[in-house]
Amino acid sequence: MGVGGMETMTSRAIPIRGILLALLLLLAVPAAVGQHDHSSHQSEPAPAAQQPSSEERSSRPMRDQDPHAAHGERQQPGANLELGFGSGTAWLPQSSPSYMWMKSYRDWNVMTHANLVIGFNKQGGLRGAGKLQSQNWLMLMQDRKLGSGTLQLRQMFTAEPLTTPRPGFPQLFQTGETYRGKALVDHQHPHDLIGELSARYVVPVSENLQWSIYGGLAGEPAVGPVTFMHRGSALEIPDAPLSHHLQDSTHITFGVITTGLTYKRVKVEGSVFNGREPDEERTNFDFGALDSWAGRVSFAPGRNWTASYAYGFLRKPEALEDNNIVRQTAMLSYNRPLAAGNWATSLVWGRNRKTGHADSVQNSYLVETTLNFAQKNYAYTRLELVDKDELFPEGDGPGGHHASFRIGGYTFGGVRDIVQSSAGQVGIGAEVTFYSKPDVLDSYYGKRPVSFQIFVRLRPPKMTH
Numbered sequence: 001m002g003v004g005g006m007e008t009m010t011s012r013a014i015p016i017r018g019i020l021l022a023l024l025l026l027l028a029v030p031a032a033v034g035q036h037d038h039s040s041h042q043s044e045p046a047p048a049a050q051q052p053s054s055e056e057r058s059s060r061p062m063r064d065q066d067p068h069a070a071h072g073e074r075q076q077p078g079a080n081l082e083l084g085f086g087s088g089t090a091w092l093p094q095s096s097p098s099y100m101w102m103k104s105y106r107d108w109n110v111m112t113h114a115n116l117v118i119g120f121n122k123q124g125g126l127r128g129a130g131k132l133q134s135q136n137w138l139m140l141m142q143d144r145k146l147g148s149g150t151l152q153l154r155q156m157f158t159a160e161p162l163t164t165p166r167p168g169f170p171q172l173f174q175t176g177e178t179y180r181g182k183a184l185v186d187h188q189h190p191h192d193l194i195g196e197l198s199a200r201y202v203v204p205v206s207e208n209l210q211w212s213i214y215g216g217l218a219g220e221p222a223v224g225p226v227t228f229m230h231r232g233s234a235l236e237i238p239d240a241p242l243s244h245h246l247q248d249s250t251h252i253t254f255g256v257i258t259t260g261l262t263y264k265r266v267k268v269e270g271s272v273f274n275g276r277e278p279d280e281e282r283t284n285f286d287f288g289a290l291d292s293w294a295g296r297v298s299f300a301p302g303r304n305w306t307a308s309y310a311y312g313f314l315r316k317p318e319a320l321e322d323n324n325i326v327r328q329t330a331m332l333s334y335n336r337p338l339a340a341g342n343w344a345t346s347l348v349w350g351r352n353r354k355t356g357h358a359d360s361v362q363n364s365y366l367v368e369t370t371l372n373f374a375q376k377n378y379a380y381t382r383l384e385l386v387d388k389d390e391l392f393p394e395g396d397g398p399g400g401h402h403a404s405f406r407i408g409g410y411t412f413g414g415v416r417d418i419v420q421s422s423a424g425q426v427g428i429g430a431e432v433t434f435y436s437k438p439d440v441l442d443s444y445y446g447k448r449p450v451s452f453q454i455f456v457r458l459r460p461p462k463m464t465h
C-alpha cells in the first residue's frame with residue numbers, strides 16, 4: 001500500500017495543541033495590528049461614480065493609479081507595486097478583493113493577511129483516512145516610498161508543522177516531498193514554518209516603464225501561477241490542488257532573486273533560485289546553490305483579467321529522485337466584482353518534463369471558480385486532471401516503478417459566513433470530492449472513492465482595492 005497507506009493505519013494522532021496554538025495566533029493579530037484606520041481602506045466597494053474608469057487609469061503613470069489617492073485618501077499598501085499583487089511577483093486581477101487588517105505607521109503602510117481553517121477531513125476508498133486538521137498561514141507586508149520607487153517587505157509563517165496529522169493532510173492521489181525518508185503518497189505535506197522572508201523594490205524608469213527586483217531567503221521564483229492559497233478562485237478551498245507539484249510547488253523556495261521590467265500592462269521577468277524542495281525539517285532554512293532558473297511573461301489587459309506563461313529549469317528538486325525538471329505553466333485569471341459579492345475564476349496548466357535517470361512527461365489541467373453572493377455565501381468548485389507517476393514509489397503497483405496514471409479530482413463545496421465584522425470573518429463550510437482514475441487502480445483505491453470535509457474558516461475582513 002505504500003507509505004501513505006501504512007501511515008493511515010498506524011497514525012491517528014489528532015494535533016489538538018497545534019490547532020489551539022494556530023487559533024490563538026490568529027486571534028492575537030488584530031490586537032497587534034491595532035484599530036483599523038478607516039481612511040486607509042474600504043470594507044465595501046466604492047460607488048461606481050467614485051471609481052476612475054479603466055481608460056483614466058491607463059492614461060496615468062502607474063505610480064498614480066490609486067483610486068484612494070485620487071480622493072485625498074491615504075495610499076493603500078501595494079499601490080505602487082505594479083498592477084495587482086498575488087504571491088511572489090505574480091499578478092492577480094487588479095479588481096481582486098483581499099482579506100486583511102491594515103494601518104499606517106509613519107511612512108509605512110502595514111498589511112496583515114491571515115487564514116485559519118480547522119476541520120475534519122475524511123478521505124474515502126481503500127487508502128483513505130479520517131483526521132482532524134488545520135491549514136493556516138499568517139502573512140505580514142510593509143511598504144513605503146524609498147527614493148523614486150517603492151520598497152516592500154514580506155514575511156509569511158504557518159503553524160502547520162504543529163497542526164498537520166502525520167504523515168500529512170490526508171488527500172487521495174496527492175504526491176510530493178517525503179516523510180521519514182520515504183515518498184509521501186495520498187497526503188499533502190505541511191508547509192514550512194517560514195514561508196517567505198523577502199524584499200522587493202519597484203522603481204519607475206519612465207512614465208510607462210518600471211523596473212523591479214525581488215529577493216528572499218525564502219520566497220517564490222517566477223516559474224508558476226499565483227500560488228493556490230492566494231488565488232481568489234481558491235480562497236475558500238482548504239485543499240492543495242492534486243496538480244500542486246506540477247504548477248505552484250515552488251512558492252516556498254529557500255534562496256531566490258527575480259528581476260523584471262513592466263511596460264504598461266505587460267511584465268517580463270526572470271529568476272535564479274535554489275531548485276531543491278524543502279526537506280522534512282519544517283522549522284529550518286534549506287539553503288542551496290542558486291542553480292535553477294525561470295522566466296515568465298504576464299499580461300493584464302484590464303482590471304479583471306491577467307494571463308501568464310512561465311518556463312523554468314529545476315535542478316534535482318525531489319529528495320529521492322536524481323532527475324531535473326523542465327517546468328512550464330500557464331494561467332488565465334478572471335475576477336468580477338459584484339454588487340453583493342465577487343466571482344473569481346482561474347484556468348491553470350502545468351507540465352513537468354523529467355530529465356536524467358527517468359525521462360517522462362506529466363501534464364495537469366485545472367479550472368477553479370468561487371462565487372461570493374449575497375455577501376455571506378460562497379460556492380466553489382475545482383476540477384482538475386493530472387498525470388501522476390509517484391503513486392507507487394516502491395514499484396509495487398501496476399505498471400512497475402514510475403508508471404503514470406491520469407487522475408481526475410472534482411471538488412464541490414460552499415461556505416457561509418456566520419460572522420462578518422471589521423474585526424474579521426468566521427465561516428462554516430463543507431465540500432465533497434469525486435475522482436476518476438484508470439480501472440487498474442480499483443484494487444488499490446476502491447472503485448468509486450469519495451472524500452469530504454467539514455470545516456470552520458477564520459480570516460480578516462474583506463478589503464477592496
